Amino acid sequence: MAGSGVAHLRLGAEQILTVEELVVQFPTKGGQTVHAVSGISFDLLDGETLGILGESGCGKSSAGRAVMQLPPPTAGSVRLGNDELTGLNAQTVRERRARMQMIFQDPVSSLNPRRKVKDLVAEGPKIWGREVTREQIESVLHAVGLDPAVVWERRPHELSGGQCQRVCIARALMLDPEVLICDEPVSSLDVSVQAQILNLLEETKQRYGLSMVFIAHDLAVVKNISDRIMIMYLGKVCEVLPASSLAERALHPYTQLLLESVPDMTPPPIEAGTVAQRATGELPSPLNPPSGCRFRTRCPLATEECAAVEPQMREVEQGHFLACHNSGPGASGVA
Amino acid sequence: MNSTSALLPDRPAAEQESPVLIVDDLRTQIHTPRGDVQAVDGISFTLGRGKTLGIVGESGSGKSVLGRTIMGLYSTGPTMTVSGRVLIAGKDVHTLGASGLRELWGSDVGMVFQDPMTALNPVKKVGVHLTESLRRHRTMNRAQAKAHAAELLNLVGIPEPRRRLDQYPHELSGGMRQRVVIAMSLANEPALLIADEPTTALDVTVQKQILDLLDRLQDELGMAIVLISHNLGVVAGRADRVAVMYAGRVVETADAAALFGLPHHPYTEALLEAIPRLDQPPHVRLAAIDGAPPNMVAPPIGCRFAPRCRYAQSDCTLAPPSLDGAVTRGIATPGHSFACYHPVNAGGQ
Numbered sequence: 001m002a003g004s005g006v007a008h009l010r011l012g013a014e015q016i017l018t019v020e021e022l023v024v025q026f027p028t029k030g031g032q033t034v035h036a037v038s039g040i041s042f043d044l045l046d047g048e049t050l051g052i053l054g055e056s057g058c059g060k061s062s063a064g065r066a067v068m069q070l071p072p073p074t075a076g077s078v079r080l081g082n083d084e085l086t087g088l089n090a091q092t093v094r095e096r097r098a099r100m101q102m103i104f105q106d107p108v109s110s111l112n113p114r115r116k117v118k119d120l121v122a123e124g125p126k127i128w129g130r131e132v133t134r135e136q137i138e139s140v141l142h143a144v145g146l147d148p149a150v151v152w153e154r155r156p157h158e159l160s161g162g163q164c165q166r167v168c169i170a171r172a173l174m175l176d177p178e179v180l181i182c183d184e185p186v187s188s189l190d191v192s193v194q195a196q197i198l199n200l201l202e203e204t205k206q207r208y209g210l211s212m213v214f215i216a217h218d219l220a221v222v223k224n225i226s227d228r229i230m231i232m233y234l235g236k237v238c239e240v241l242p243a244s245s246l247a248e249r250a251l252h253p254y255t256q257l258l259l260e261s262v263p264d265m266t267p268p269p270i271e272a273g274t275v276a277q278r279a280t281g282e283l284p285s286p287l288n289p290p291s292g293c294r295f296r297t298r299c300p301l302a303t304e305e306c307a308a309v310e311p312q313m314r315e316v317e318q319g320h321f322l323a324c325h326n327s328g329p330g331a332s333g334v335a
Numbered sequence: 336m337n338s339t340s341a342l343l344p345d346r347p348a349a350e351q352e353s354p355v356l357i358v359d360d361l362r363t364q365i366h367t368p369r370g371d372v373q374a375v376d377g378i379s380f381t382l383g384r385g386k387t388l389g390i391v392g393e394s395g396s397g398k399s400v401l402g403r404t405i406m407g408l409y410s411t412g413p414t415m416t417v418s419g420r421v422l423i424a425g426k427d428v429h430t431l432g433a434s435g436l437r438e439l440w441g442s443d444v445g446m447v448f449q450d451p452m453t454a455l456n457p458v459k460k461v462g463v464h465l466t467e468s469l470r471r472h473r474t475m476n477r478a479q480a481k482a483h484a485a486e487l488l489n490l491v492g493i494p495e496p497r498r499r500l501d502q503y504p505h506e507l508s509g510g511m512r513q514r515v516v517i518a519m520s521l522a523n524e525p526a527l528l529i530a531d532e533p534t535t536a537l538d539v540t541v542q543k544q545i546l547d548l549l550d551r552l553q554d555e556l557g558m559a560i561v562l563i564s565h566n567l568g569v570v571a572g573r574a575d576r577v578a579v580m581y582a583g584r585v586v587e588t589a590d591a592a593a594l595f596g597l598p599h600h601p602y603t604e605a606l607l608e609a610i611p612r613l614d615q616p617p618h619v620r621l622a623a624i625d626g627a628p629p630n631m632v633a634p635p636i637g638c639r640f641a642p643r644c645r646y647a648q649s650d651c652t653l654a655p656p657s658l659d660g661a662v663t664r665g666i667a668t669p670g671h672s673f674a675c676y677h678p679v680n681a682g683g684q
Contacts, residue, residue, distance in 0.1 A: 055538035056509075160627060190393040190565065192624035195609035199623055217538065224611035224619060243617035261543040262613065263568035282508055282541075 005313035006041045008240040008321035015079075016211045017044040017067070017100075017179055022076035024062045024235075032287050036062040038235040039076070044179065049205065049212040051226030051243065053219060053258070057283050059235040060215045064183050067213070068102050069093050080179065098128065101172035105184035107164035111156040117141075117167055118152050124175045136174070143207065144170045145200060162193035169200065173208060180205070181213045186221060198225055219246065219262055228319070231255050234286060234294040237313065240321040251316060251328040253299045293325070301326040353425070354381040355526045355559040356405070361419035363397075363404045370632035374400040376583035377419075384526070385553060387560040389574030389591065391567055391606075395628050396580040398563045402531045405561065406446050407436050424526045441468040445520025449532035451512035455504040461488075461515055462500030468522045487518040491548060510541035517548065524556050531563045546573055567606060571595050579603050582629055582639035585658060589671035599671070599678040602640045638675065646677045 006020065024037035037059040044050050054060045066073035069085055072093075078085040083096050101124075104110040111120055121140060122132040138148040144166040156164055165185060172180060182201065186194040202225060205212055216222050222229055226243040231252065239252040250259060281298045284290055290297050296306040303326060311323040314330070322328045363375040374397045382388050392398045403409045404417055407428040411417045421428040424443045431439060440446075448454045455464060465484035469475050475483065481500065488496035491514040504512055513533065520528060530549065534542035550573065553560055564570050570577055571591055578588040579602065587600035598604045608622035626643040629635055635642060641651040656674040 055540065162627075191567075191606060191609045192393060195611075195621035195623035196625075198611065199621055202618065202620070218611075219539075220611040220613045223613055223617055224615070224621065226617060247613045257540055259613070261539040263539075263542070263546070263566065263572050264613075282510065 004039050004236070004310055005323065007313040007315055008237075009041055009043050010045070013043075014046055015043045016046050016081060017213070018077070018079040019043070019063075019067060020077045020079075022063060022066055022078070023074045024059065024066045025074045028287070035235050035286050035289050037066065037073070038289070040230075040232065040235070040237050042230055042237075042240070044211050044213060047205075047209065047211055048228065049214055049226045051222035051229040052213065052215045052232060053217070053222045053229055054232035055217055055258075055283070057234070057286065058232040059286075060217075060232050061183050063232070064102070064181050064213060064215045068100060068181060069097060070102075098175055099177055100179040100181060101175055101177040102181045102183065103165070103168050103172055103185045106188055107161055107168050107185075108156055110168055111164055113156050115155065116152070117146075117154050117159075120156075120167055121170045121174055124171060128175075132174070140170045140173050143173065143204065145196070146170070160193075161189055162196060165189065165197055166200065169197075169204060173204065176208075178211060179213065180210050181215070183215045184217070185214075187216060187218065194221070201225060219258060223247070231258070234283065234289055236294050236323070238295065238323055240313070242319050245320060249317075249320065251320075251322050252324050253301050253327055254295045257298075293323075354383050355424060356380075356382040356561070357420070357422040358405060359420040359422075361401070361404060361421060362417065363400050363409055364416040365400070366414055366416070367632070372631045373583050373634070374631065375404055378578075378580075378585055379419075380578065380585075380588070382527070382559045382561065384559055385557045386576070387553065387562055387574045389570030389577040390561065390563045390580060391565065391570050391577060392580035393565060393606075393628065395582075395631070397583040398565075398580050399531055401580070402446070402529050402561060402563050406444065406529055407431065407439065408446075438472075441520075441525070442472045442523045443525055444527045444529065445522075445525040447513070447516050447520050447528065447530040447533045449535050451509060451516045451536065452504060454516050455512060457504055459503075460500065461502055461504065461507070464515065464519050465500070465522060468519065472523045484518075484522075487522060488515070490521070490552070491515075491518045492544070493518075509537055510544060513537060513541075513545055514548070517545070517552075521552060521556070521558075525558060527559045527561070528553075529561045529563070532565065533562075534569060535564070535566070542569070549573070567595070567610060579606070582631060582634055584639065584655075584674065586640065586675070587671075587673040588658070589673075593668075593671050597680050599680055600640075600673040600675050601644045601646050601677075601679055603673075604679050605643075605645075646679065648677060650676055 020041045021039045022037055023039055026034040026036060028034060040063060042050060052060045067078050072086055080096060080099060085093060085096055118137055121137050125132045141148045146163065146166050186197050189197060214222060214225050223243050223246045229243050229246055230240045231238045233254050238254050239250060241250060250256060284297055292308055292310050293306040296302040305325050311325050313321045313323045316322050316328040325331060359379050361375055361378045365372045365374050378401060390398045400409065405421050409415055409417060410429055417429060423439065426439060462481060462484055465487055466480040469480040469483055484500055485496040488499055493499055493511060493514050534545050537545060562570060562574055574591045576588065577591050577594045578585045581602050587594065587598065587603045598607060605624045609624055611621060624643055629639055635652065637652040637654055638656055641647040656676050658672045658674045
């Protein structure tokens with residue numbers, strides 16, 4: 001899986017965000033290196049939503065944060081429109097990345113508990129020395145479904161989790177961003193609130209003309225909101241495909257494992273020998289990731305080639321890219 | 336769902352030797368500075384050997400308080416009042432007293448909590464966690480207990496059990512820790528296992544492994560399981576019967592297939608519609624439930640879901656509908672109860 005390659009980048013198209021060969025590494029005390037993200041590439045078109053899907057430890061959050069330069073990636077390029085964001089001094093980065101805003105998983109802890117909603121929402125523009133009118137704040141609060149008269153003087157602890165997430169979205173919108181990066185924005189919310197926030201993100205995207213990177217571990221949530229989905233495993237990309245193809249046309253053994261692991265409302269009878277039953281073991285350590293394809297230690301299709309040669313992204317059908325030696329049409333091994 | 340409703344029917348007569356768990360009109364009232372919260376408000380059911388009852392609900396619905404009250408972890412004291420009865424293997428949990436509870440826990444009933452890290456003592460080795468209850472409840476010496484602990488780890492699918500016994504919890508992954516917690520709770524082959532969000536902290540692939548493990552152990556050991564989860568999918572695939580909780584009460588209960596196939600309570604229907612599904616195309620607008628759960632210090636007088644319910648009528652706010660009323664009125668089939676005056680799918684039986 002876990003392949004390299006840039007076949008899935010849409011060169012020549014109008015990209016609002018282009019990430020190439022992004023690498024994020026963290027040194028450990030023992031002189032070792034955590035390979036959080038090992039050379040991933042993706043792009044985002046104007047008005048598109050890219051879903052990044054993966055389990056804990058796959059590097060999806062590290063990738064999202066590296067795009068925001070929080071902290072800057074170890075290597076690789078991040079371009080917002082035509083502006084490169086990496087390798088710049090701190091002040092230039094701050095200026096350029098204001099067009100990108102981020103929403104985090106835990107809405108309560110990402111708000112300053114001592115500030116009131118009106119100040120929280122106005123904080124971004126104030127930092128940039130811009131005038132903020134009461135009307136602007138009220139209009140953005142309305143846009144995220146909060147009644148300004150009710151929440152105006154409240155502090156985060158007086159709001160529910162869903163309301164806090166709405167405040168976070170309002171904060172992001174105040175800076176008039178082009179790209180919204182959402183890191184697990186609904187995973188700490190109840191299903192009824194989750195549905196409200198997903199609907200809100202979809203409406204907001206239309207109304208403000210945003211492009212979105214949506215990072216999450218829940219397959220159905222990602223499918224619901226995305227146009228295109230990128231599946232990550234242990235710092236690498238396995239598969240990139242249109243959201244509408246996720247359930248039926250996904251090919252990578254890891255994507256299959258994810259799909260088969262989802263508890264379903266109407267459980268299909270599981271046939272013997274499906275990927276989920278044959279895939280075993282646990283996530284290898286990112287300190288010392290496997291050679292070749294990083295999924296090979298758990299993959300039922302793994303061959304010797306998988307240990308020796310890292311699979312490259314290749315297009316298997318229109319808009320559907322795969323990094324696997326042994327699955328999909330044109331596989332070199334026996335599928 | 337009102338007060339003293341009859342015991343929920345549990346499957347046909349053949350299985351009904353004596354239920355492992357009987358919960359009768361259980362109420363847990365938590366005293367807070369803002370007032371008394373009726374966290375569990377009149378819940379009754381029975382659970383037979385080898386069966387799984389799924390309890391689903393959102394945060395604040397009282398499902399975890401219910402689990403802990405059944406367990407006897409919550410009992411009447413300065414901060415709360417518990418009334419009603421809980422019988423586990425014939426023993427009345429809330430009359431046992433401290434020493435009786437210690438005998439009950441770990442032998443007749445085990446519990447698995449959501450967060451496996453905080454359920455384990457970080458300064459004690461895995462082996463100590465496991466041998467503790469073995470040596471307490473059974474006459475085993477150190478060596479026997481250790482050998483049995485290794486067998487338990489083997490049972491829950493942990494490779495190299497001998498080596499793992501000498502490791503500390505932080506040396507294990509989340510999935511492995513949850514397996515250890517399950518091994519602990521199963522050490523003395525309890526008749527009942529209460530699993531409170533056992534897979535919520537875990538990834539989907541690991542979640543599947545843990546749920547499969549519980550399934551297998553249930554087959555092998557014949558225990559009854561109360562599976563508490565906010566994830567309807569988790570419960571749908573694993574439970575024989577399901578109870579949906581809202582604001583401290585059970586609003587609907589039925590066999591899993593009936594409940595998910597043809598829900599009658601508007602809240603159950605709304606929950607199912609709010610969940611994004613893989614078999615839907617992208618960008619489908621989700622049917623969110625408007626509003627928020629009620630303030631439990633002063634909940635609505637009638638049906639507690641009425642303020643958020645799209646089918647609510649004036650009678651909904653007058654008196655709470657009773658859980659078995661629909662069966663009495665002939666609307667529902669036996670075994671499928673719901674507390675609603677204006678049920679959905681009522682004509683579609």
